[in-house]
Amino acid sequence: MIKGDTPKIIFSEQIDQYFMGVYSAYKFVIRFFKEVFVPPFHLRAIITQSYEIGVKSLALISVTGFIIGIVFTKQSRPSLEDFGAASWLPNLVGIAIIRALGPVLTALICAGKVGSSIGAELSSMKVTEQIEAMEVSAINPFKYLVVTRVVASTIMVPLLAMYCVFIGLIGSYINVHAGETTSFTTFFKDAFSSITFIDLSAATAKATVYGFTIGIIGCYKGYNATKGTHGVGKAANEAVVLAMFLVFLEEVIIVQVSNWVRYF
């Protein structure tokens, strides 16, 4: 009688499971890159997903971006005034929002909103056998469900980040304008005066990486969900937690790299 393979334990069960998880996530990412450039491309599904991800996050990002712009400016003003440098406010805000706050904030919001919804949707398709139903209809579910969602979030998160930066600056302008009557154009000129091309490209690249991370983690957790409704909740939850963690990790790395490029 053949028994099911019981894999050998190398370290301890938990540690082994951790490394097996990392390995299967790695294989998932590799599979994505293998399939993303091969037709069919399911353009229509990508557009639908982009709409789901982009348009439906707009309201949340508008509100958050706007408030962060106002609050950040308000909080920074007293310190700058102490140095008699209130006129530097647009500069400071520009650097803060474009380099850091905009992309990270957008990524965190999307990790919560998009990551959880992708995780929940795919995992519930998995537990109700809808993914298997696609397979038996000779439709590649990885391509139709995973690739389209990851592509859509990789495209939409940087766009949302740009939008968030813009809204944040407007919020900030309103606060600056309340203090001293700076014109809209002067404010934006000042805000962008210390921003270099490297900053802009780093911010866009960062947001693109975050978008990819959020999409692929949501899909990975959903696609590999365990059976039962418990699996659905777990997948959505883990997708958010892991995506947020990775976003912070990537932020640290990208900041290091872009600083290194800047001063090279």
Add this chain to the structure above:
Amino acid sequence: MEKTNCKEDKNQGEPVISIQGLHKSFGALEVLKGIDLIVCKGENVAVLGKSGSGKSVLIKIIVGLLKPDRGSLKVLEKEVEALNGKELDELRLRIGFSFQSSALYDSMSVFQNLAFPLIMNVKHLAKKEVAEAVEEALEAVGLKDKAERMPAELSGGQRKRVGIARALILKPEIMLYDEPTAGLDPITSAEINELINEVQEKYNTSSIIITHDLTCAKNTCNRIVMLVEGKFLPSGKFEELFKTDNQQVKDFFSYNFIQ
């Protein structure tokens, strides 16, 4: 016992599914312990068996959703395990699979559920052709008026019928029905049985029908096999199974014929 309860024997065509010594375990749980089964062209075979005996696992192995541990499996002259992705897809297009849980795409309407496999697999299909094919399939299961509904708005039995219609839409050579009449009333069950027979006669389709419903097995199948403890009992006709002294089989039948 001269009178046969089953439909006439059809065990003559060339085999479309042949399974030999198939084993499958999940971890320490051995589900299939050496399955042998041959299904011939145009033949309907019923698979009976207790809940959890591995019936669904068996047909999932046939379409390559699960991998067997060992044993040989040939479907439409092809060794399923040896196929690459593209060949497996080609084979799957010739097999219809109706899920026990229906497995309808819940983000799509009934119409889209049926149109989806068509649009994705048949290139250059006009909108009108798709609509006609969907309508025909829905008509066959008596749900023509539900095309625009979402799966969540259907009853369990209606969902089941949509699942069957979706499996039939590509006119498969082999149909695998997983409990097609479970949870349906006797009248609708009779209609489904009729549909299964119609599909068999019209397209000379071969089918495996998993069922607990002996009326369904009797009326639609040429042969009945019973899965007990991971193996098929040597069997054939309805009444042959009836005469066995296997306790599980007896229990199975006595429940269905309580007066």
